[in-house]
Amino acid sequence: MTEDKPRSGYTLPVFAAASAIAALQWLKQRQAITSVKVDLINPDETVEIAIEQVSGIGETTALAITRSDPGDNLDITRNTPVWAMVELHREAEKQGSSSLSPTPYPLTPQITLLGGEGIGRIVDAEGKAAIYAYARQLLQANLLRLLSPEEKITVTIILPEGRQLADRTANAAFGVVDGLSLLGTSAISQPLSASGQLDIYLEELRQKIKQLNNSPLPPCPPASLLVFCIGENGLDLAQKLGISIQRLVKTANWLGPMLVEAGTQGLREILLFGYHGKLMKLAGGIFHTHHYFADGRQEILTAHCAKIGLPTPMLQKVFAQSTADAALNYLRTWDGENGSNWVEQVYNSIAQAIDDRSQTYIYNQIQQQVSVGSILFDRQRQIIVKSQVGIKLLNQLC
Structure with missing residues (x-):
């Protein structure tokens, strides 16, 4: 009798990207969305991620929610909600800014990324949101293909439980305070705790x-x-x-x-x-x-x-x-x-x-x-x- 192998899952950036995709799709289609496809980039494959909720919160803004699933890892982020708020701008409109992050990431001329509540701040980077390279790459690649040339978006990633969960990590020892990081170089969360x-x-x-x-x-x-x-x-x-x-x-x-x-x-x-x-x-x-x-x-x-x-x-x-x-x-x-x-x-x-x-x-x-x-x-x-x-x-x- 053999034991099942530990089940791998996905890292937080994947769920952040899925929420952002769902919010943008809702703004463009105004239809119910139960799942979205995410190009993981690393590895080179596309997966389907369940969407828990998505809704408009204004004429040009939508919010979508996923739930983190790290597989068989004993991970503090298991089942934590991952929110993405997307605001859609037309070229002629003045793109808004958010007080949630004093230092946004301009991913492309069309995409601005902000770290909202529960996303940690990097002390050595003057409080910049702890959204690292792979997460930014993932969001850029998946969102840009959904935009027409005249459209611009502001994406705010929110981890409602991030500040509380961060107290159970050593993040602050390594310069990240007030929340969790969107960290990792790959989409796959290997079950290293299993x-x-x-x-x-x-x-x-x-x-x-x-x-x-x-x-x-x-x-x-x-x-x-x-x-x-x-x-x-x-x-x-x-x-x-x-x-x-x-x-x-x-x-x-x-x-x-x-x-x-x-x-x-x-x-x-x-x-x-x-x-x-x-x-x-x-x-x-x-x-x-x-x-x-x-x-x-x-x-x-x-x-x-x-x-x-x-x-x-x-x-x-x-x-x-x-x-x-x-x-x-x-x-x-x-x-x-x-x-x-x-x-x-x-x-x-x-x-x-x-x-x-x-x-x-x-x-x-x-x-x-x-x-x-x-x-x-x-x-x-x-x-x-x-x-x-x-x-x-x-x-x-x-």
Whole structure:
């Protein structure tokens, strides 16, 4: 009996494009629309996307809604509504502008793209909407073919739940605030969070270890040392800190199986590098870090605050914060106002617990001693803490 393969889905840009197509088609045809065809560009194929609702909201403006379907990914955007508002202008009309975005994207002379509510803003780009190249290309290619030469449109993409969902991501650590990004280089959302994809990560780990053993890197790090990066964000930041890509392994959320496989393959030193809201779960013995399986961040953080002696009113404040970042900011504010060093003490305790529990986890599974260190960073790409073992391992990296 064989298991079904994980089902792939589509990335957010595809649903944004589908909504925009539906809104434009409604303006031109004034007919009910239940689905539209989207040219994905990458890959080179056309697919049909269901339209949940479409309606005119004025003589020259229409709004259409799709629902995100990332396939078998454990993705926070699953079923989130994706809106597109399209305003149609004739050549003689003055094209309007929107207060929703101070920096629109003029895709072509005929198409202006705006980021509305729930679309993140890129801090380093003066607040420009976080609508990246593939999404812009997808919208341009699919909409331009529907326009006659004298027609112009303004397209506003809206993610009504985007601001709320963004609080559950590390977007702000990488310069995107107030919402989600229309990110990606392909239409297909591969089920990298589904359990069927774990084998791919494990095989990549085996190949990385094999390459190190066959081609040791001069002059300093031993072949038995790798850096585990939690997702693309950790991978990107580790490289910017100067750690060789040959030493980096992307783990996604499967920390437990990846740690055990590394020990099984003979790795004896592992540096965990990641966003604090993810890695602190290991301090509580949670070795699959996706929030669908378990969270516990506030409980873990509060427990370590209690361990190092925070007063009860502060513990209550920490526990009541909505996110781990909010709790960290509360402690930082307190330290700044009172000259204390609670953040340092609390996060040193957490980092030590991450190391200890990771090493114990590996030993309990395969009876192998593996030295594990950890480095945790915050949303501003600033390192919060390096464990003692983490400092030692980082110093070995060229």
